Amino acid sequence: MNKIIFPLTTAFFFAFGIVKSQDLLIEKDIKINQDQESHPKIERLSHWDGFELTVNWLGNREGNNAHLPLWMEQDLGKSIGFRINGAEKKFAVHKNGSGFLTGLGLGMDSYAWRKNISLSFNNTAAPDSLVGVFHEDVDYHKNELHVWKLYAPIMFEWNIGKSERRHFHIAAGVLGNWRFASSTKQEYTNAQGDFEVKNTNSFGMKSFSADLMVRAGIGRHTFFVTMPTAPLFKPHVTQPVYSFTAGFSLIPFDSDEHFEKRKEKIKERWKI
Numbered sequence: 001m002n003k004i005i006f007p008l009t010t011a012f013f014f015a016f017g018i019v020k021s022q023d024l025l026i027e028k029d030i031k032i033n034q035d036q037e038s039h040p041k042i043e044r045l046s047h048w049d050g051f052e053l054t055v056n057w058l059g060n061r062e063g064n065n066a067h068l069p070l071w072m073e074q075d076l077g078k079s080i081g082f083r084i085n086g087a088e089k090k091f092a093v094h095k096n097g098s099g100f101l102t103g104l105g106l107g108m109d110s111y112a113w114r115k116n117i118s119l120s121f122n123n124t125a126a127p128d129s130l131v132g133v134f135h136e137d138v139d140y141h142k143n144e145l146h147v148w149k150l151y152a153p154i155m156f157e158w159n160i161g162k163s164e165r166r167h168f169h170i171a172a173g174v175l176g177n178w179r180f181a182s183s184t185k186q187e188y189t190n191a192q193g194d195f196e197v198k199n200t201n202s203f204g205m206k207s208f209s210a211d212l213m214v215r216a217g218i219g220r221h222t223f224f225v226t227m228p229t230a231p232l233f234k235p236h237v238t239q240p241v242y243s244f245t246a247g248f249s250l251i252p253f254d255s256d257e258h259f260e261k262r263k264e265k266i267k268e269r270w271k272i
Contacts (some may be wrong), residue, residue, distance in 0.1 A: 045097035045159050047169055047215065047222045047252070048088040048105075054081040054247035056109040058232070063244050071132025072241070075112040078144070083107030083151065083247070090157070097159040101171060105151035109243065113143045119184055121203045127236035130204045142187035147205065152176045153213060170216040175226055177209045204237030206230070211245075220252035 056079050058072055059065040065074070088103035116139060117132035155173030183200040209232075215224040226245040233241055 045167065045169065046088050046090040046101055046103075046157065047171070047217065047220065047249070048101060048103040048153060049085045050220075050222075050249045050252040052083040052085065052107075052224075052247050052249050054083060054107070054109070054245050055079060056081050056111055056243065056245050058111065058241050058243055060240070061242055063227075063242070068241065069132065069239070071113070071115055071117045071134065073114040075114045078112035079110050081108050081110045081245075081247075085151070094159075096161070096167075098157060101153065101155045101157045101173075103153055105153075107149055107151060109147040109149065109245065111145040111147075113140075113145070116140050116143070118186070119145065119199070119201075119203055121201055121237075123204070128204050128234065129236075130233065130238045138188050138190070140186050140188045142185060144185050145203070146183055146185060147179055148181040150178045150180060155213065155215070157215075166219060168216075168218055169222070170214070172212075172214050175211045175213040177211065179205055179207050179209070204233045206232065206234055217249070220249070222249040222252070224248070 055076060057063070057065065057074055057076055058068060060067055065072070083105050084107065085103060085105035088101065090097065090099055090101050092099035113132075115132070116135045118135065120131050120133045122129045153173060153175045155171045155175075157169060157171035159167055159169050161167035179202075181200070182202060182205060183198055184203075186195075186197040188195055210229050211226040212229060213224060213226045215222050217223055224245075224247055228242040228244065230242075231240040232243045
């Protein structure tokens with residue numbers, strides 16, 4: 001079922017993000033009455049949609065991984081995920097675009113294990129349990145847990161300055177998550193050849209969660225961090241483990257204004 005859902009979901013968000021979200025970035029010719037004055041053009045600058053890279057790590061409530069089980073030791077250099085934020089809507093309360101922000105996104109969190117382990121999830125007897133099984137005879141060159149999620153933020157964003165290239169922005173709020181798929185991917189080589197093993201399972205993770213998020217940047221470039229409000233796994237599956245994320249916007253989706261300017265330059269260059 002996940003093999004069908006994932007491609008359809010990815011295609012929907014990618015197409016929706018590139019085509020439909022553009023008209024939500026900057027809304028023009030909007031009247032806002034303030035002290036009996038009317039502002040004919042209000043730029044509703046938002047900084048949610050785009051393609052983002054993330055680093056994902058596990059820890060205790062403070063983000064420290066020193067007291068986690070030995071098998072949970074991560075290779076942070078390989079724990080790289082991504083997000084495609086394909087739709088956003090801004091409810092501006094000030095002429096510089098500051099206001100409430102919401103939207104939708106699709107992404108994958110990745111946790112690369114440093115040890116040669118496999119996840120063993122037992123849900124046949126209460127309580128459910130998750131442990132890492134060590135393999136001394138196998139040397140994995142890829143050993144990762146992939147967690148697919150849909151995201152929906154509710155944030156307040158402050159914009160300082162009106163220039164889309166040089167303005168500073170900072171946003172804070174809550175990021176809702178729905179985990180709709182998760183799996184492990186392992187690759188290793190032995191005397192019999194090269195092998196790739198995939199295992200699709202919930203591994204005792206919660207389906208729904210909420211994170212605190214802070215985003216800040218200059219122009220269309222944004223850095224962000226998320227801090228969990230609850231453990232990643234269901235109670236009693238393992239000790240309380242929290243998932244943290246840091247990332248940045250690699251490819252911001254352009255606004256209508258930038259798109260139109262670029263289109264005009266192309267027409268002028270090629271005499272269209």
